[in-house]
Amino acid sequence: MKLNAGVITDKLQETKKFYTETLDFGVSFENEFYLLLHTPNHSAEISFLQPNHPSQQNIFQSAFNGNGVYLTIEVEKVDEVYKQLKDKGIHIEIEIRDEPWGDRHFAIKDPNGIGIDIVTYTKPEE
Numbered sequence: 001m002k003l004n005a006g007v008i009t010d011k012l013q014e015t016k017k018f019y020t021e022t023l024d025f026g027v028s029f030e031n032e033f034y035l036l037l038h039t040p041n042h043s044a045e046i047s048f049l050q051p052n053h054p055s056q057q058n059i060f061q062s063a064f065n066g067n068g069v070y071l072t073i074e075v076e077k078v079d080e081v082y083k084q085l086k087d088k089g090i091h092i093e094i095e096i097r098d099e100p101w102g103d104r105h106f107a108i109k110d111p112n113g114i115g116i117d118i119v120t121y122t123k124p125e126e
Contacts, residue, residue: 004036005071006047007064007112014111015048022090022108023073023116039073046071048112066113078104078120085118100124 009015012035019025019037025046029036033050049056051063075081082096085108093115094107105119 004045004047006049007069007114008049008051008060008062009064009112010051011111012048012050018111019046022085022088064112064114070115070117071110072117072119074119074121076120078106078118081118082106098122 007015012033016027016030016035016037020027024040025037026040026042027035028038028045033053033055035048036045037047038045049060052061079096082092086092090108092106093109094105094117096104096106098104102122102124103119104122105117107115107117109115
């Protein structure tokens with residue numbers, strides 16, 4: 001089984017630019033109302049769909065309101081990714097930090113208001 005999370009948004013071009021230029025995602029598929037992106041190593045995908053598109057049923061019509069969703073991106077060297085994004089001028093929502101449960105992470109937001117937690121997992125404190 002494979003999971004592909006999707007977000008309904010009218011910000012397809014801003015979203016494409018953010019994920020491809022900021023996080024180095026690639027485009028798996030794109031048309032005028034749908035965008036499918038993949039992580040740099042092709043291990044995961046996320047899709048974005050234009051709201052109120054006539055090809056879609058009612059359940060896939062309403063745009064995401066910017067609340068209640070987050071993504072976690074696990075990386076090998078979170079400090080390097082943090083520096084790269086800071087150097088690109090990306091606004092950091094939560095500065096890099098260590099958590100007692102074993103995360104070293106920081107957070108940013110995408111153009112849709114989705115929080116993105118970028119993390120390297122470490123051993124929890126004893």
